[in-house]
Structures are given as structure tokens and as C-alpha cells.
Amino acid sequence: xxxxxxxxxxxxxxxxxxxxxxxxxxxxxxxxxxxxxxxxxxxxxxxxxxxxxxxxxxxxxxxxxxxxxxxxxxxxxxxxxxxxxxxxxxxxxxxxxxxxxxxxxxxxxxxxxxxxxxxxxxxxxxxxxxxxxxxxxxxxxxxxxxxxxxxxxxxxxxxxxxxxxxxxxxxxxxxxxxxxxxxxxxxxxxxxxxxxxxxxxxxxxxxxxxxxxxxxxxxxxxxxxxxxxxxxxxxxxxxxxxxxxxxxxxxxxxxxxxxxxxxxxxxxxxxxx
Amino acid sequence: xxxxxxxxxxxxxxxxxxxxxxxxxxxxxxxxxxxxxxxxxxxxxxxxxxxxxxxxxxxxxxxxxxxxxxxxxxxxxxxxxxxxxxxxxxxxxxxxxxxxxxxxxxxxxxxxxxxxxxxxxxxxxxxxxxxxxxxxxxxxxxxxxxxxxxxxxxxxxxxxxxxxxxxxxxxxxxxxxxxxxxxxxxxxxxxxxxxxxxxxxxxxxxxxxxxxxxxxxxxxxxxxxxxxxxxxxxxxxxxxxxxxxxxxxxxxxxxxxxxxxxxxxxxxxxxxxxxxxxxxxxxxxxxxxxxxx
Numbered sequence: 001x002x003x004x005x006x007x008x009x010x011x012x013x014x015x016x017x018x019x020x021x022x023x024x025x026x027x028x029x030x031x032x033x034x035x036x037x038x039x040x041x042x043x044x045x046x047x048x049x050x051x052x053x054x055x056x057x058x059x060x061x062x063x064x065x066x067x068x069x070x071x072x073x074x075x076x077x078x079x080x081x082x083x084x085x086x087x088x089x090x091x092x093x094x095x096x097x098x099x100x101x102x103x104x105x106x107x108x109x110x111x112x113x114x115x116x117x118x119x120x121x122x123x124x125x126x127x128x129x130x131x132x133x134x135x136x137x138x139x140x141x142x143x144x145x146x147x148x149x150x151x152x153x154x155x156x157x158x159x160x161x162x163x164x165x166x167x168x169x170x171x172x173x174x175x176x177x178x179x180x181x182x183x184x185x186x187x188x189x190x191x192x193x194x195x196x197x198x199x200x201x202x203x204x205x206x207x208x209x210x211x212x213x214x215x216x217x218x219x220x221x222x223x224x225x226x227x228x229x230x231x232x233x234x235x236x237x238x239x240x241x242x243x244x245x246x247x248x249x250x251x252x253x254x255x256x257x258x259x260x261x262x263x264x265x266x267x268x269x270x271x272x273x
Numbered sequence: 274x275x276x277x278x279x280x281x282x283x284x285x286x287x288x289x290x291x292x293x294x295x296x297x298x299x300x301x302x303x304x305x306x307x308x309x310x311x312x313x314x315x316x317x318x319x320x321x322x323x324x325x326x327x328x329x330x331x332x333x334x335x336x337x338x339x340x341x342x343x344x345x346x347x348x349x350x351x352x353x354x355x356x357x358x359x360x361x362x363x364x365x366x367x368x369x370x371x372x373x374x375x376x377x378x379x380x381x382x383x384x385x386x387x388x389x390x391x392x393x394x395x396x397x398x399x400x401x402x403x404x405x406x407x408x409x410x411x412x413x414x415x416x417x418x419x420x421x422x423x424x425x426x427x428x429x430x431x432x433x434x435x436x437x438x439x440x441x442x443x444x445x446x447x448x449x450x451x452x453x454x455x456x457x458x459x460x461x462x463x464x465x466x467x468x469x470x471x472x473x474x475x476x477x478x479x480x481x482x483x484x485x486x487x488x489x490x491x492x493x494x495x496x497x498x499x500x501x502x503x504x505x506x507x508x509x510x511x512x513x514x515x516x517x518x519x520x521x522x523x524x525x526x527x528x529x530x531x532x533x534x535x536x537x538x539x540x541x542x543x544x545x546x547x548x549x550x551x552x553x554x555x556x557x558x559x560x561x562x563x564x565x566x
Contacts, residue, residue: 110301113548122303
């Protein structure tokens, strides 16, 4: 009885995992097939193990450049979010006043506004500050998108963090500002991991704004480069999949590195507060 | 000098400033401008004219917009409850101790790492009529391929889109519920067991009330996410056949490309209202419920 239950449990969990791995299998299957075999024919579930798609995808769509662009924008945006949102969360959680309270409420309401609805005025703004096709403007924009939810997480986490950790530093001669960066900031690691995963992925995968503000060929990010295989070259499945796998690899690796703290960060930042 | 000293000591009062400036410039300012643009006939060429609420009047007479509202709402009503149901079930299963728990959690979350755009392409490959992965699989297993044009009519295509969305983001919902489950003190369950309550009873009277914070976050983010959907639809059906699976966000984008800037922005404001109203109703309802408990 106990054995069948254990078996049932593992079968269920294995089923859940397999279901989640379908797209990864499909992408690898396509990426490793010869161009003549885009379709699934016969019952062979094994691909051809043809690695030339990766080289061709890399060459034709400037994937290398796209990866560099995506890395610059994602890392820049994530660092900016961590710095701005953690210090704002600290001010809101520790030094509550009317101003901080209304800022927090405003951010909560703005969390409900999808970024797409401000595209037109944003385009005018980006044009007037000379930000079209630049890394720096895209970094600022992506960081701004991530501010509300990240402040929400940091403020929630800092509220339940004991005040004593800063107080001892203040007694030792720190100001509240320096004690945050020297002491409190290091306790925020779980939330920072959650922010890196959630916002980092959102930036890495951003398409809706990149398509407007990074139109230059040399400024393309990974989602733009991958979608090119669909639009320009007429659905080249093998190359599309190879490009997608190239673009996915850094995201998966980063996720696996930070996921250890992920649940902890969400628990402390969002659920308890 | 003294002023500088004072400023340095009180710098913590200004620590929210960078976030406020950034968000103010790239979000609040364009948003305020957007409200203005939605009241004009701006088209990117001639000088915009103030036309009051005309764009909104037009919206209510726009058959295509009505269809898009229907599609968007259908997608959201399908997605949000299913995401929460399965996310919660997944969390209950993966909250129990077993070997490889962390690994399975990571794997279940992985589809959310893929951009919805690429996910749409992958599912297009699987579901293509007459030559997709699933079509060939069914054919080879002699299971019959009748009615395999899942993307060919609006209704089945919308159901497929809901399915893909739920399946891709169930891991995200699960993580939030897992976080909630882990913050429940174990003593509560022990007390419940002493009182002789079974699993279902403790689920209803302890687990669900204790994860109310997770429910809030999940429902709100799911409402926002599903009502503003566009990437997965663009990749899978491109809004077709015709406009039959187009969402409001895609309509907004297409109106933009068509230089109907004023109208596009007005539709965007309608979308904002469509999101904020259910979120407020839900928050009021759940806060009242919480208060009663």
C-alpha cells in the first residue's frame, strides 16, 4: 500500500516535469535536425544531431551581436533596479511618512498598467532625449518597468527585518544611509535573487518595447533576432529553434543559479508583509 | 558645511528619489501625456486636433474592437482561474517532502523562462494544420486526425491560447503559492489534527485562509497579465483567422503602426480601465473576506 502510494507520487511528479519540458524538447529537436527534416515524420523522436544550424543561425541573424545587446541591457537594467528599488524599499519601510506612503500607493496602482498603453508618448519622449537605438535609454526604460514590483518586494521584506541590524551600525557612527548599504543591503539577498529572476527575465524576453525602440539592425536583442527567422526568411524552423536555444541558454543558466533563493525571497518579500 | 553635514545625516529621506525620478520620467509623465493624446485625432502627420471623447465614442461603435474585447476577456476568464487552480495544486504537491523536490520545482518553473513569443512559435510548430508535430503523431499512432485544424477557427484557437498560457505560467503561480504555504506555522496543523479534522477540513480552514496574501498577488498579476496578452497570440495565430483571435493589445499595436495614434491611445485607456476595475473589485472583496475571518 505504502509502496504504490510512493510510486504514484513519483509518477505524478515525473509527469508534471515531463509536461514542462515539452518546449525544450521541441526546440532542441528542431535545432538539431537537418533542414530537410523540419517536420516530424515517422515515429523517430530522436533528432539528427546536426549542429550546423547553430553556426548558420549565429551567422545569418547576427546572434552574437544580439546576445551582447541583450546582455548589456539586461545586466544594466537589473543592476539599476536592484539599487533604486532596494533603497526606495528601505526608505518606505523604515521611514514611513505621508510622502513615502503615497509613493508606495502610486507604485501599487501603476503595477496594474500594462506598459503597452504608454507606447506613443514614450516614443516621443525617447526621440526627444535621443534614446532611440541606444543601450542607455533602453536600460533606463527597462529599469523603470521593473521598479513597482521590485519596490513592493523589497519594502515587504525590510518591514519584517528586525531594526536592530541597522541600529547597532548607527551607534557605531553610521548614518541611516550608510548603514543601509553597509549592513541591511546584505540581508536582502533572497529578495535580490527573486528580483533578478523576475525582472531579469522580463528584460531578457522583452519584445513589445524593444520592437519600437531598438529598430536598428545592430541594436537588435535576442527576441527580435529570433522573430526575424519567422518574418524575414519565411519560417525557417531549424534556424529559428537554434537561435531560440542560443538565446535561452543564458536565461536558463541564470535561473538555475538564482532559483535556490527564489522561494525564500518571495516568501519574505511578498507573502508575509 | 553644516548644511552638507545635515544633508548627509538625513540622506535616507531621499533614498526613494532615484526610483521616483526614473519611474516618473519613463512612466508617469508618458501616462499623463497619453491621457491628453487620447483626446485628440493625432495621426503622426497633421497637427493633432482636440476632439474630446470622440475616440471613445468611436470605440463603442467599432465592431473589430468589440470582438477584441470579447477575445481578451475570454482569454482572461479562461486563464486566471485555471492558473490559480493548477498553481495551487502544484504547490500542494511540491510542498511535501520528497527526494528531488527542488529539482522538480525548478523544472516546473522553466517554461516561464521562455519568452511568450518563442513559446507561441513552438506551439505553432506543434499544432500547424496538416503538417504539425501533433498531426503527424496522431497519424502515426492511427488515432485519427479529423478536425485537427485547431488554429483554424476562432473558438478552438482561443482555447488553445488559454491552454498554452496556463501551461507556461503555472510554475510562476506555483512559486507564489509555495511561498505562502511555507510561511504557515506547523503548529496550526497539529492543533487541527488534535481536534480530529481531516485533510480536506484543514485545507479549507487553515491552508486557504493562510495563503490569502499569495491569492491576492496571483489573482492580481494574472488579471493584469492575461488582459494585456499579445506576444503569444502574435506568434501563434497573428490574431487570425481574420481578426478572430486578436487581443486588445494587438489592436493597439496595429493602430499605432497604422498611425492612428490618437485612437490607439484611447483604446489603451479603455484597456487600462478594463484591468483596474476587476482588480479593485477583487481587492475589495478579498479584503472584506479577510476582515471577516
